[in-house]
Amino acid sequence: MRPTGVGIGEVARRTGLSVHTLRLYERVGIFAGPVQRDAAGRRVYSEWDIAWLGNCVLFRASGMPLAALAELARLVSEGPGNEADRLDLLRAHRQRVREQMTQLTDCLMLIDAKVAGYEKHLAAGAGGDPWQPNRP
Amino acid sequence: MRPTGVGIGEVARRTGLSVHTLRLYERVGIFAGPVQRDAAGRRVYSEWDIAWLGNCVLFRASGMPLAALAELARLVSEGPGNEADRLDLLRAHRQRVREQMTQLTDCLMLIDAKVAGYEKHLAAGAGGDPWQPNRP
């Protein structure tokens, strides 16, 4: 773990985000505290920044809006004293994630049923349409 | 099961969508075949339409874009003969849903870890910040 700083291109490659998106994220305040710059003004991301970003990517993928991420970043950057608020944010998001998971599960069951229907249908060669049992 | 037709307001109430959204969905072709109208030009949804819409809502909630839904609707409305195509669409979406679920699972684990950290932190009263163990 050398105390390296990493350029934006490298971070983009590592996280799968575009450099544009990284700059956008910074503008909307997703980093906890300002990203460091080198002498020429180029961004230098710390390993901590990158780890945080990794969490952000997960949170985003689970539907957390940028604004919420920014709020969390603000809380963290303010340092100790607001842990309860962070906890609230996390718990609220956890709730939403759980709801999503049950929806995804439902959807998966539906798809599985339809897929099974079509597979049987195709294997058996024709027959009525499995999706529209009784349409004009 | 009377052969009722249902008005748009009632459908909105049943599905949780707004009437605006229902009309939008129709415009982008989400229904398999045109929605019936009464003498005055008002939409009359069949029970089949409503059931289909229910599936659409689930698919949407699982991230299927309207365009894909419209494509599926087109296939279904064309009647038998393209079952393989529908199957492709469904399998592709199933794949995406599965990926989402693993991401949600990952995210949930992360959140649980953070939440546990903060809970312990708060219960124990202060100590270092669980999220930024070593920040300047």
Add this chain to the structure above:
DNA sequence: CTAGGAGCTCGACCGAGGTCTAGGTCAAAT
């Protein structure tokens, strides 16, 4: 007869989240 409520169409508008462009700086390689 008339007022209210539910629908209709068409088209404008909106917020979220990116994506891209123009025009410029810098540093290392040729």
Add this chain to the structure above:
DNA sequence: ATTTGACCTAGACCTCGGTCGAGCTCCTAG
């Protein structure tokens, strides 16, 4: 010395999925 490539900012632009409003047509109840 110049070219190349990575980076910078500011701001325009785009897609997606809704949401809303204006102005109209009905139907039904008072």
